[in-house]
Amino acid sequence: MQIGIDKIVFQAPAYYLELHTLAKAREVDSLKYEKGFMQSQMAVCPLDEDIVTLAAEATQKLLQDENVENIAMFLFATESSVDASKAAGLYVHGLLDLPKKMRVIELKQACYSSAAALSMAKDYIASHPEKKVLVLCSDIAKYGLGTSGEVTQGAGAVAMLVSANPRLLVLQGENTYLSEDIMDFWRPYGELYPSVDGKLSIETYLRFFETVYADYLEQNKKTTASFDAFCFHMPYGKLAYKAMQQLLDKYVITEEEKEKLEQRFFKSTHYNKRIGNIYTGSLFLSLLSLLETDHTLKAGDTIGLFAYGSGATGEFFSLQLVDGYQEHLEKAYHESKMQERKELSFEEYEAILKAEKDSRKTLENKPFVFLGLEEKKRQYQKR
């Protein structure tokens, strides 16, 4: 039986900041952000958007025209959870009035848990082929004003429907993974911002990629020529590019193949470079970027994917394109949502991060808004 991604939708927050605006304010050469990080903009969430409203909007679009009755499980991957106990997916479940007879669970392992959710969805469908699983990745990545991680902030949600006989991509082969207890990036309870050992996080990311990729080739009896494109967890474009170069340098392939893989890599940064890091959704946003901008891929082509979550767990897996996949992408929706975003001035951005300004009345065009807490209960409005 073929199991995989039947549908995928991305939701960007309402605001963004141009990175040349940030560079000017921080008195940094803007080429550092443009070339050194390979990023051009950063998504910013106003106070009335959060991981729930982003996820609800993505899910509403995803499930438009779908029979929701056979969704048996809803896995919500996040590392910017809004509650230590209640799963964020339950708010989405309520806002969208989803069927009551389903499991709703939140998963955590930094940016990695979305890949685990996809794999768990596959295993569930293997034994319940008539059912579907909803996988949500939703995060707000914040490092704080004036920090070295500031330029790598971002926010957004990716919603995926996983099913048998998918219309987009089939999960293939045996995934390979690696876990080690490493203090490269973590966020103790109650802390707004993560603690980061930047250099260690980069070294670990690249080392984990090297290991799980080599294991994948060995375990699945594949070579680099078995892949038509690669997608990476993308905290910022330059690090994923380094992983790509590491692969191209180590494995002997022709100049022509190298050129093809590099070109496709640049396509895979299309949305990410305008959004920034969205933690759990970042790998899948890169996948969407590739599928929606590359016109040379075709049915039967194989994409290799590297998932990484600090702390740390890495995984390599692959997806094969299904015949007619192009007709089931939501490219026009994604581009229109990107166009609708409002550009912030530096002062507006700073005010949001300092939470000085109550921006909760500004989002008139959003279907879901976060109204704040009442008696410690999160209040959401569906319009």
Ligand code: HMG
């Ligand atoms: P930094 O120390 O400010 O940056 O922060 P830098 O000095 O290393 O410069 C970055 C690049 O810009 C370098 O290129 C410079 O040479 C270049 P590289 O040497 O890497 O090729 N550069 C310039 N280029 C052109 N013109 C110029 C110029 N100046 C400099 N004028 C750091 C970098 C990543 C440490 C910081 O942003 C940070 O801490 N970010 C957050 C952590 C992070 O993203 N780590 C990545 C791996 S961990 C991960 O992916 C997991 C994560 O998503 C979380 C999770 O799993 O939950 C983060």
